[in-house]
Amino acid sequence: MRKLLPSSLTGRLIVTSVVLVAVVSLLISATATLVMRSYLTDQLDEKVTQSLGPAEFQARENIPAPPVGQTRGQGFGRAVGSIGARTTSTGTAGELVVSGNGGGARELSSRALAALTDVEPDQDPRTVDIPGLGSYRVAARTTPTGTTVWQGLPTKDVDSTISSLIWWESLLALAGIAAAGAAGRVLVRRQLRPLREVAATAHEVIAMPLSSGEIGQTVRVPAQLTDPDTEVGQVGGALNQLLGHVEQALDARHESEQQVRQFLADASHELRTPLSTIKGYAELSRRTGRDDPDQILAKVESEAGRMSTLVEDMLLLARLDAGREVDRRPVDVTRLLVEAVNDARVVDPERQWRFDVPEEPVTVTGDEQRLHQAVTNLLTNASRHTPPKTTVDVRLRVDDKVRIEVHDNGPGIDPELVPTIFERFVRGDSSRTRASGGAGLGMSLVRAIMHAHHGTASVESKPGDTTFTLTLPAS
Template sequence: MISLLTVLGLVVGGTAELYLYTSLHKQLDDDLDELGKRISGPGQGQQGIPGPNKFNTKLSEAISRGPTGAMRTGSIIVVIPDGGDPVGGLVQPKVTSTEADRPGDNTFAELSPTMLATLRSKVQVEQRADIDLGSSLPEYRVMVKEIDGETVYLGISLEKANSTLVTVAIFTGCVIVGSLLIAGWGGALIVRRTLKPLDRVAATATRVSELRLDRGEVRLAQRVPEQDTDPRTEVGQVGAALNRMLDHVGNALEARHASEMQVRQFVADASHELRTPLAAIRGYAELSRRSRQVVPDEIAHVLNRVESEAKRMTALVEDLLLLARLDAGRPLAQDAVDLTMLAVDATSDAHAAGPGHYWQLDLPDEPVTVVGDGARLHQVVANLLANARTHTPEGSTVTVKVGSVRNAAVIQVIDNGPGIQPDVVPRIFERFARGDSSRSRAAGSTGLGLSIVHAVVTSHRGKVGVQSRPGQTVFTVMLPLGPPPVVPTAEQRPEMLQPVR
């Protein structure tokens, strides 16, 4: 739009400038014709330029008076006879010296040979041309006429004409620039007002993009305002289409949430119902082992396997039930928990379960306290230690490090085992995710330990992550810091800072 207006302004301005140029030159040509007529007419007086040339009297009369007064100064009137000296020159005011001289009369100033040569070379008889004579003189409009057998050069200064052209060009340019500025400002205002509904549509889409849609119940209430859904406009069509898409996505999210709730409820109900028969199976297996009757070795082995698998199944059911409760958003206890004491207890339990590993503690001088469910947070550390014990060979070193960074408490479990496969790391906290091919397994697991870690930490408004390479795996848990607890006495807080095996 601005480009089109610019081109249009340049065309109009150029046309006006060309028309003015033509008009001014036509006026100058008319003046030259009038001057030629005055020179070619009969003389009316005896005053003239000294010399035998018959044009003396005519030239003197032409520059002294006329129908409109004295001839304009700065003009050029030169007669160049064949074989004679030039007559005339540059018209200039005459200095009044005698009573015969009248105010307003003019006289001639001779032109230099260079100027005369320029006149002869630039224009021919019965032609007109714009000539620059150099020196301090302006550009001239020159006409050559044949009068009484002599060549007469008539010139009028273009100074005023050129000044007029420059003034008009500057004025036209200012008008064009001003018009473009006004048009640009007005166009920007119109475009801004026209696109304002699109801004509201984009704002709605931005708010939707910031919603958490991957889990839980999602209330997709954001919609484009009705005023921006007019199907008669392009923006309205976009807004209406976005609303239809949001309706479709909202229905899909509601269906997904309903399905998830059904699955969670089923898992919770099944886990709850399985606890009783599993307890019965374990009880009967224990009773069979305690029987006074002699049991064959094969049957005793089978009973031991039944009891072992019943325990494993019970642990799996308990984990599933815990995850179902966490997914349902069940409130957790909100107590002050000393993570240093929790790390000591969990490491002691891990040492008892895995005496073949080296267990180390790296604790700060002051307690690190968070607000949360102590039992669940203990389970987080215990699961991380169990994961390290299960997936590293005997002789590996596992270090539990507790500290704080800014407003967060940090727990790290570091082992020097074989590491985790790179393709497993992104899904390590998913349920039943396994990376057994890269990490040694001395015992089976349910595949839910790290999922429980992630769920418990998330329920405490924290974060958990993992970094792994061959020779080092680091699990990092970050939790919001709580108020500092009362510092326990030496008897209440056992020292366990040296490596234990």
């Protein structure tokens, strides 16, 4: 069945509309034909019933029928083509009227008479096929004297009228179907024009190079084709939303690719320096034959430790980016912050370290080691990028969430650096002098650890007022 239908939506809609018109035309024609036939048949039956009166009168008054072919005023049937019969003392006699005005008649054949008299008396008229004469509506009646009379009228006028009606209905139905097909083609194509425009937009997007590179803004379905009250508008609006999601996904992919490239370049650069140092000291020791290997080994160990720290940080970032679950246990954030600040005081006594935490313990669910690492990274960042005598305040706030704030009154962060401070291998510039260099992974580790704990990391900075905030879900 599907093979017989057109493949296009336009063709299917046209065929559907034409079929509906054809079905409706057929139903109307059939109903009109049946009603008309019933109406004409009722009229014919009324005439047949009326014709029984004269025949019954002749039988009741015992008026003999004149010889066949002789003109008379009272015959078995009045209309031309009508037939009649009645029982007599010698049997049953029947006649066919062949001329009008009560004129000539001829005797029925035995087969025709037998078919006529087969109709039961005192019943509604019924259709009988009279041999040699055609179809008749026949009725019979029995008089009080016991005589039975039959009368019948031909149905050819009814049949002719119905045949003519069917022919005109068929002609008009075919014309209506043809007109429906032509009008449906025009109207359907016009109504589907917006859908073709939406499809054209989709094809235009397909033709764009989406496999690589930055995509930017793609084409959109025009606003007039995105009305949510129409089916085409719903498709257009959904396509625009889909294109928006695709753009975001492609831009995110491109950004991720760029980050990976930059990450590899930065990691290679960071690893190249200690490797070059180790290689240089090894060659120096081999060529000069110096007797102080301890100094060389100390330098090699220092650079190897630097590489080990960098590799461990990159491995941790890779694991967190891969969605690896962290340990989920109750963590006393209050104790964690107190210990981290006390450690910072020991490591960096040149700065003033203060903390403000609630008296009651505050707990969250997470990995204590990773949370401690995140806080330590923030404290180390404050130590490296602020001048001596700077005050660093660590505050713990609890409402619907748990917030850890690390505030300092140092020179602040360059405004151009703030949006990318949590990216990998991002370092502070000269506005934040640092005592020692880092790989630039500390802040990216803070953000990754917060993300793994379903939290966030943010920063607000201006000269003399810099605050890093870690937000965690409350237990």
